[in-house]
């Protein structure tokens with residue numbers, strides 16, 4: 001595969017950083033990716049040349065409105081939807097709180113909401129607090145062997161009383177990719193509203209909201225090369241009837257009715273540029289296109305090819321990484337079985353060494369990884385890791401290299417070996 005890793009790396013200025021004389025290895029992508037120069041340039045350009053509030057008649061306000069509309073169109077290509085189905089917000093957690101509160105205005109005591117044990121707290125707590133209104137919250141169990149959702153449990157908890165089903169597309173803790181289309185199909189058969197957290201998945205696979213037939217799906221631009229904002233896809237007919245929390249002066253049409261107050265305009269400009277970055281990479285990898293893509297916009301096809309190019313580059317690296325980690329004495333991997341779709345995120349524990357200690361020792365050598373529960377509380381409880389520091393998590397991104405993996409393997413082997421000496 002002709003993946004121009006050097007051409008990609010040189011676009012990320014932060015990759016030049018050193019710690020204690022070591023070039024930094026950014027394996028923290030599930031917490032957030034690095035940012036290409038062009039994204040930062042767009043944000044600076046916005047602040048210098050187009051900085052204004054929306055809806056006026058002078059040059060900068062008109063340009064500002066164009067930038068925001070263009071960003072909606074760009075994200076429409078990212079999601080596979082129409083531009084008026086794209087809303088911007090503070091981050092995914094805040095978006096989901098606002099969404100859940102709006103949906104709850106039409107719910108009554110006894111109605112049920114189905115969430116899952118593999119989810120980030122951002123897609124649990126906003127629903128769980130609705131129990132204050134007498135709404136019943138049920139949670140789908142995880143199979144602790146395969147680290148996948150327990151489908152039987154899911155089906156047994158779905159009923160005519162289920163009004164909302166909320167789950168994540170990709171697990172930010174262990175990388176499991178859920179069969180979102182199948183789960184949504186089952187939820188629809190009971191008439192439930194579906195809400196998908198695509199925050200982890202969005203860096204690792206193509207989003208196609210029309211194919212999924214999902215009602216709401218959110219993600220955060222800082223997980224895919226952009227700044228810190230969240231983006232919501234809402235099916236138009238759902239957003240039209242949603243009783244959003246809005247001030248009376250706010251427009252009542254989609255997507256404005258979801259966007260409270262002044263938006264983060266410069267971040268929206270940067271987030272759209274992050275998608276253009278993905279599309280530009282995709283424009284060099286058109287091998288993935290088939291006749292089924294012929295109705296897409298050229299930019300959507302480039303985005304699809306960009307995401308697939310990332311996957312083709314990262315997944316073999318992740319497989320190699322996992323195979324080598326498996327050979328380390330005392331190391332336990334937490335990843336789904338080979339036949340299960342998953343992202344390039346790899347979690348593990350070393351026997352007798354606290355995950356935070358492993359992360360600290362790697363950090364001393366400039367290798368940045370996360371340790372802990374990653375806000376995936378129920379999964380950690382099911383695995384009996386809540387009181388034991390959770391896991392060490394390595395997250396690949398398309399700017400990581402085989403050399404970085406070798407360096408990290410060597411460092412982990414040394415840490416593991418120390419434990420046995």
Ligand SMILES: Cc1ncc(COP(=O)(O)O)c(C=O)c1O
Pocket residue numbers: 030031091092093094120122123168170171172197198199200219220229230
């Ligand atoms: C799967 C998942 N969902 C939700 C969130 C919360 O996103 P945000 O930080 O944008 O609120 C995260 C953040 O790490 C995540 O990984």
